[in-house]
Amino acid sequence: MNTTADIENLLSRLTLGDRKALSQLYDKTSAKLFGVCLRVLNDRAAAEDALQDTFVKVWKRADRYAANGLSPMTWLITIARNTAIDSLRRRKTAGEDLSEADAVPSAGPTPEAAAIASSEAARIGACMDTLEPDRRAAVRGAYLEGQTYADLAKVHDVTLNTMRTWLRRSLEKLRECLSQ
Amino acid sequence: MSTETTAERDGAMRAAEYMLHLMPSADRKDFEATIAWDPEVRAEVVFWNEHFAALADEVVPVTPPATLKRTIEAELFADIGNTSSLTSKLRLWRTAAIGMAAVAAAAAFMAFLPMFTTPGGGPGTQIGGGAIHTADIAAQDASLRVIAVYQADTGELKLNRTAGAAPSQRDLELWAIIGDDAPVSLGVLPAGQQVVISVPEKLRGDFQMATLAISEEPVGGSPTGAPTGAVLAAGALATF
Numbered sequence: 001m002n003t004t005a006d007i008e009n010l011l012s013r014l015t016l017g018d019r020k021a022l023s024q025l026y027d028k029t030s031a032k033l034f035g036v037c038l039r040v041l042n043d044r045a046a047a048e049d050a051l052q053d054t055f056v057k058v059w060k061r062a063d064r065y066a067a068n069g070l071s072p073m074t075w076l077i078t079i080a081r082n083t084a085i086d087s088l089r090r091r092k093t094a095g096e097d098l099s100e101a102d103a104v105p106s107a108g109p110t111p112e113a114a115a116i117a118s119s120e121a122a123r124i125g126a127c128m129d130t131l132e133p134d135r136r137a138a139v140r141g142a143y144l145e146g147q148t149y150a151d152l153a154k155v156h157d158v159t160l161n162t163m164r165t166w167l168r169r170s171l172e173k174l175r176e177c178l179s180q
Numbered sequence: 181m182s183t184e185t186t187a188e189r190d191g192a193m194r195a196a197e198y199m200l201h202l203m204p205s206a207d208r209k210d211f212e213a214t215i216a217w218d219p220e221v222r223a224e225v226v227f228w229n230e231h232f233a234a235l236a237d238e239v240v241p242v243t244p245p246a247t248l249k250r251t252i253e254a255e256l257f258a259d260i261g262n263t264s265s266l267t268s269k270l271r272l273w274r275t276a277a278i279g280m281a282a283v284a285a286a287a288a289f290m291a292f293l294p295m296f297t298t299p300g301g302g303p304g305t306q307i308g309g310g311a312i313h314t315a316d317i318a319a320q321d322a323s324l325r326v327i328a329v330y331q332a333d334t335g336e337l338k339l340n341r342t343a344g345a346a347p348s349q350r351d352l353e354l355w356a357i358i359g360d361d362a363p364v365s366l367g368v369l370p371a372g373q374q375v376v377i378s379v380p381e382k383l384r385g386d387f388q389m390a391t392l393a394i395s396e397e398p399v400g401g402s403p404t405g406a407p408t409g410a411v412l413a414a415g416a417l418a419t420f
Contacts, residue, residue, distance in 0.1 A: 015320055017410045019257060026249050031241035039239050051244055055252045069226045074233040081236075085201045124231045142200040143232050144239065149202055171196040172189070178231050 007072040014062035022059055029073075030055075033080040040084035040146040046091070050084040057083065085146035127177035135170045138163065188220075195224035199232065313388045317354075317415040319344065324352075324413045326369075328392055335379045335387075339369070344412075346371075346396065353397045355407060356383060356390040363393065368401045391416045 007028065013021035033054055037047040057079055065075055128136050134156055141147040141155065153163040197203050198211050215222050311333075317326040324344030330337045339354070346352045346369075355363040356379075366377060379387055393414035395407040402408050 012321060016412060019253070019410070022256075023249070023253070026252070030249070031243045032236070032239070034244040035239040035242045036236055038242055048244060048248055052248060052252050052255065056255060059256055069222065070229055071233075074230050077233045077236050078229050082201070089201075089205075122234065124234045128235075139200075140235065142202060143235055146201055167197075167200075167202065168193060171193055174231075175192055175196070178227075 004072055007076070011058075011062050011065050011072055011075075014059060015065075022055070025058070026055060029076055033076060036077055036080045037084040039144050040081060041088055042145075046087060047084065050087050051080070053087075054080045054083045081143075081146070088146050089148075123178055124174075127174050130177055131170050131173060135166050138166055139170050139174070142167065191221055192224050192227075195221055196228050199225055199228040311388070311419060313417040313419055315392050315415040315417040317392050317394055317413045319413040324394065326354075326394065326413065328415070328417070330379070330387060330417055332384070332388060335381070335384050336376055337366070337379050338374070338376050340374050341369070342373075349399065350396045350409070351399050351401055352394050352412070353401050353407070355393045355395065356387065357393060358383065358386050358390045363407055365402065365405065366392075368397070369394065388417055388419070 007025070010021045010025040010028070014025070030051065034047060034051050037050040037054070038044065041047045041050060054076075058076065061079075065072070070078065128139065131139065138152050138156060141152055147155070149160055149163050149167070152167075153160045156163065156166075158166070194203075194211060198208060198215075201208075203211060211221075215225055311331075313330040313332065315328040315330075317324075317328055319325065322343060325342045326344075327340045327342060328337060329340075352369040354366040354369055354377075356366055357363045364380075364383060366379070369375070383390075391414055393407075393411050395402070395411045396409040397407070398409075
């Protein structure tokens with residue numbers, strides 16, 4: 001199994017230009033990250049492009065990993081997800097200026113991240129279960145499929161403002177639950 | 181949570197919207213600027229990312245096509261031995277190295293104290309009148325570390341290897357990168373712990389601004405004149 005320490009070690013080797021480390025990181029994580037890209041893009045060719053971009057970014061930005069405050073697998077998933085969502089939005093609204101698909105701009109480590117990642121990860125499932133089923137589906141749609149307010153409003157057949165309210169209340173509830 | 185202000189809760193909600201990619205892209209850019217300077221907002225973004233990443237556990241892993249790995253490696257490494265990509269990598273190193281300069285100066289002083297104080301005389305007696313520049317050429321995991329001291333008036337570069345050695349059947353080669361120029365070889369590092377090399381005349385003009393890097397190369401040094409192996413360590417010269 002991939003431990004956090006294994007992935008962290010590989011990331012640190014990337015900063016030294018270690019190509020073997022990239023190959024090993026790919027072997028360990030590409031199936032998970034490809035799954036994340038596919039879930040968002042729902043298109044194999046587009047997901048392959050997104051996965052390729054993801055690993056190119058990981059190679060080029062590995063030096064920023066240490067300072068961004070995220071645990072290693074979260075960092076990789078966040079880059080894959082952001083890359084896939086940017087690709088999805090680009091396909092939808094051609095020409096719009098998209099933000100850099102960076103996880104979190106780096107500046108100062110936050111040691112809490114590792115603690116959240118390791119011991120509290122399971123909480124999100126329990127907290128999601130406290131939401132109404134349609135609210136829960138909307139939050140999951142936003143995270144896992146990269147849906148916008150407009151997409152979600154359409155899928156759930158409510159107005160845009162209702163969807164904004166749904167998500168805001170759901171996120172407030174989640175935050176309170178996750179912070180307990 | 182009961183003591184939380186409305187502003188704090190708004191900040192947390194904005195962080196969640198950012199994490200979920202629900203902001204318009206212009207707002208997203210603005211918010212990234214906020215993240216960069218506000219540690220509390222940054223912590224909120226980390227909070228949401230870490231918790232939600234666990235939702236990805238339910239995503240079924242799918243093995244990508246076997247050719248994709250080669251495609252990625254070809255995109256990244258098609259330019260093996262190409263100095264421009266190496267230079268850009270070294271530029272990253274150099275940025276990181278600037279923060280280390282003060283540490284390097286102190287480390288260099290400690291590492292070279294014995295060298296300067298023998299034989300006889302007090303510390304610094306052999307340094308001479310020229311400006312001294314130092315670099316801490318270190319791997320990030322500290323597996324290789326060479327402290328360099330450059331004496332501008334004599335063009336002498338003193339190297340003190342405090343950790344690490346060449347991989348088996350390989351040599352360590354020292355490179356100088358000045359500005360945007362391609363790396364120039366300063367030769368294969370001898371096995372000894374302390375060595376003094378003479379910097380070529382034509383490099384001396386701007387040598388105090390160089391970044392020094394060590395790559396691993398075939399025995400005898402790079403066959404191409406440009407680095408061909410992995411860059412193991414790098415550090416920028418700074419005025420001592």
